[in-house]
Amino acid sequence: NAGVMQNPRHLVRRRGQEARLRCSPMKGHSHVYWYRQLPEEGLKFMVYLQKENIIDESGMPKERFSAEFPKEGPSILRIQQVVRGDSAAYFCASSRGQLNTEAFFGQGTRLTVV
């Protein structure tokens, strides 16, 4: 089991471009969480998805950000028209269930907007 895989590890985008971050959960895991870590801050929850469903997106900015977890393939976090303030590390975690199950983290994608 390769663990939670995120790609790319590093992503550079110019202001106004789109950023797509991918997360492949661990085998057998159907719950995916996205967190964002701004410089000098802790991880902040963004969105929680199960296969084909967004369960909780209370941490997602209202505009430009979207997430999906299709039946087949990885979960995608999409940021449209990126701005400098989107520069951060984005972490994905997966688990078998919601509660009382350990969440395993990926290595993160570091997004830099220039």
Place this chain on the structure above:
Amino acid sequence: AQRVTQPEKLLSVFKGAPVELKCNYSYSGSPELFWYVQYSRQRLQLLLRHISRESIKGFTADLNKGETSFHLKKPFAQEEDSAMYYCALLDGSGNTGKLIFGQGTTLQVKP
């Protein structure tokens, strides 16, 4: 409001010295708390959770509801303990399993 506070950004100790990484939380009800560790260039991984009451790599953490604290302790620090440590609280609203993280403390163990 649910919140986790780690007051120290950096904790520097010598090898063999005791270590205490502080974590305070704000939560109404029975909290479920965790410590995560991130070694250099590695992914975030679970170190311990209070409900299991384990000791991992010599680390322990006791939940103190009176002081709303969950400090991480180790009696004798090793150089390989140098890492970033995050305290996290399971968000109790909505039963979604999402975590609320503190800002993290970098532990530096000097030889």
